[in-house]
Amino acid sequence: MDQIRHKVAIVGAAETDDLGQLPHMSRLSLHAQAAKNALDDAGMSLADVDGLLCAGAIPNEVAEYLGIQPRYIDGTSVGGCSFMIHVRHAVAAIMAGYCDVALVTHGESGRSGVDAPHGGSASSPGGQYEAPFAIGGAPTTFSIPVLRHFHEYGTTKEHLAHIAAATRSWANLNPMAMMGSHRRAPERGGGPITPQDVLNSRMICYPFNLLDCCVVADGGGALVLVSEERAKDFAKDPVYVLGAGEAAAHWMVSQMRDHTTADGYRIAGEAAYKSAGLGPQDIDHCMFYDAFTFTPLMAAEDLGFVPKGEGGPFFAETKTGPDGEVIYKSGPGGDFPMNTNGGGLSYCHTGMYGMFAIIESVRQLRGECGDRQVPNVNVSMAHGPGGMFASAGTLILANA
Amino acid sequence: MADYAGRLPVATPESQPYWDGLKEHKLMLPTCDDCGPHFYPRPFCPTPDCFSWDIKWTQASGKGKVHTFVISHQPIPPYNSEDNPPPYVIAVIELEEGPRLMSNLIIDDPYTTTVDMDVEIVFDDVTDEVTLPKFKPV
Numbered sequence: 001m002d003q004i005r006h007k008v009a010i011v012g013a014a015e016t017d018d019l020g021q022l023p024h025m026s027r028l029s030l031h032a033q034a035a036k037n038a039l040d041d042a043g044m045s046l047a048d049v050d051g052l053l054c055a056g057a058i059p060n061e062v063a064e065y066l067g068i069q070p071r072y073i074d075g076t077s078v079g080g081c082s083f084m085i086h087v088r089h090a091v092a093a094i095m096a097g098y099c100d101v102a103l104v105t106h107g108e109s110g111r112s113g114v115d116a117p118h119g120g121s122a123s124s125p126g127g128q129y130e131a132p133f134a135i136g137g138a139p140t141t142f143s144i145p146v147l148r149h150f151h152e153y154g155t156t157k158e159h160l161a162h163i164a165a166a167t168r169s170w171a172n173l174n175p176m177a178m179m180g181s182h183r184r185a186p187e188r189g190g191g192p193i194t195p196q197d198v199l200n201s202r203m204i205c206y207p208f209n210l211l212d213c214c215v216v217a218d219g220g221g222a223l224v225l226v227s228e229e230r231a232k233d234f235a236k237d238p239v240y241v242l243g244a245g246e247a248a249a250h251w252m253v254s255q256m257r258d259h260t261t262a263d264g265y266r267i268a269g270e271a272a273y274k275s276a277g278l279g280p281q282d283i284d285h286c287m288f289y290d291a292f293t294f295t296p297l298m299a300a301e302d303l304g305f306v307p308k309g310e311g312g313p314f315f316a317e318t319k320t321g322p323d324g325e326v327i328y329k330s331g332p333g334g335d336f337p338m339n340t341n342g343g344g345l346s347y348c349h350t351g352m353y354g355m356f357a358i359i360e361s362v363r364q365l366r367g368e369c370g371d372r373q374v375p376n377v378n379v380s381m382a383h384g385p386g387g388m389f390a391s392a393g394t395l396i397l398a399n400a
Numbered sequence: 401m402a403d404y405a406g407r408l409p410v411a412t413p414e415s416q417p418y419w420d421g422l423k424e425h426k427l428m429l430p431t432c433d434d435c436g437p438h439f440y441p442r443p444f445c446p447t448p449d450c451f452s453w454d455i456k457w458t459q460a461s462g463k464g465k466v467h468t469f470v471i472s473h474q475p476i477p478p479y480n481s482e483d484n485p486p487p488y489v490i491a492v493i494e495l496e497e498g499p500r501l502m503s504n505l506i507i508d509d510p511y512t513t514t515v516d517m518d519v520e521i522v523f524d525d526v527t528d529e530v531t532l533p534k535f536k537p538v
Contacts, residue, residue: 121410122407122408122409122410123409123410123411123412125440127407127409127410128409128410128411128412128415128419128440129409129439129440129501129502130502131407131409132406132407132408132409132526132530132532133490133502133503133504133532133534134406134407134472134476134477134478134479134488134490134504135476135490135502136472136474136476139472139474140470140472140474140476140490143470144468144469144470144490144492145468146468146470147468147469147470147515148467148468148515150515151468151515151516202473203471203473203487204473204474205470205471205472205473205474206470206471206472206473206487206510206511207470208470252440252502253492253502254492254500254501254502255439255440255500259467259468259492
């Protein structure tokens with residue numbers, strides 16, 4: 001399986017011009033603008049693209065909208081980790097010669113709902129066996145495993161609140177982050193937060209308060225991938241795919257085999273480590289999809305960074321900085337730099353956030369992150385779930 | 401009951417016996433002779449090394465435990481009226497027979513719910529046609 005290591009590189013990565021409330025942009029125009037920005041980042045044109053991978057849209061829809069006729073398509077659309085899986089599939093497609101230049105696009109009018117798709121049928125398993133019980137989207141379903149984890153391992157809301165505070169600290173260093181100091185005034189909830197602020201925020205769905213939940217936004221992002229040989233010709237340093245994994249574990253969260261373990265995370269993570277020939281100790285920087293505070297905790301455990309059940313105390317560990325400031329485990333200055341763009345919690349979350357996690361991994365590996373740049377990032381992991389821990393995608397990326 | 405505001409399931413041919421059972425206030429589970437009952441209803445046994453299509457419907461006791469739960473503060477129908485306001489409990493119930501299913505817990509104070517609490521089924525006739533399996537503490 002190690003034959004994919006270092007064979008394909010990401011040479012372009014970008015978001016849409018803006019993220020947040022974009023009622024003037026439809027789902028497909030978000031795909032298109034992200035594609036434009038990622039191709040500009042790579043110094044390529046749309047005419048170079050012969051492979052198209054997207055989620056939240058049928059590949060034909062996006063191809064027609066862009067005016068291209070790709071010879072390789074992949075419409076894997078399994079939620080937020082679809083783009084990690086697309087990268088994995090693009091690696092295989094480029095290695096097989098199915099395409100030379102793969103464009104991965106994401107666009108979602110998650111807040112404004114301009115051409116947003118509607119939910120499933122009342123006859124689907126979800127329509128019959130979950131929806132009738134007043135399920136109200138992700139806050140009422142992604143939360144389902146949490147209290148079982150609390151019950152079995154003693155994890156607490158205070159533990160989770162530290163993840164929100166740490167992630168906000170990163171957002172305050174990112175000019176694009178919706179809840180960061182640059183974009184949102186303190187009286188509107190922006191800027192620094194403490195774990196106590198998280199616990200004091202409005203209850204959405206116990207055990208999640210408002211600040212345990214991601215933002216809801218419009219936006220998009222895109223990636224361009226080419227072979228290792230071709231990647232050397234670009235102005236910016238290529239970001240190589242060392243390892244990748246994917247999995248489908250269940251669909252409805254009520255049917256999750258073990259509510260304290262994301263089987264998909266384990267399957268995808270093992271495949272990524274195996275193909276990269278690396279382990280958790282080799283990862284310098286993590287982008288762990290954070291739809292809610294609990295989501296990255298599960299990743300840290302199931303991807304082997306901490307033993308099962310110890311994620312809570314791990315993330316709640318703090319130290320004091322030179323000016324008396326609190327340094328969170330996963331925040332700036334902490335020894336487990338995670339979600340350095342400000343995460344789904346404080347940067348942007350369109351509904352399928354995984355694209356943004358990959359973009360931040362690319363930028364950290366290129367050293368483009370300015371105030372929030374983590375020193376010495378040579379290997380980064382971008383990992384996410386799709387649905388409610390239902391599917392998973394893991395990428396191990398490197399700058400050499 | 402005609403003005404029930406919540407989302408209603410629509411059965412498929414394969415799940416019709418399940419919903420018909422609930423209407424008669426019976427919790428019926430599709431059951432494989434070798435592997436036992438499963439949820440949600442499929443016309444085969446979803447144990448990969450079995451995959452038998454010889455399925456019988458058996459009646460469950462209606463007893464179980466709260467495997468995990470949340471307390472939703474969202475005004476989602478039918479929990480969106482003055483008579484029936486949030487918060488409300490969404491719970492994964494582990495049936496005595498083994499399978500788990502999503503449901504609501506009918507409980508005076510949602511914050512008294514605990515993981516592994518013993519519960520039993522309540523047949524909630526939400527319309528003339530549809531009965532939902534809900535649970536209450538024993």
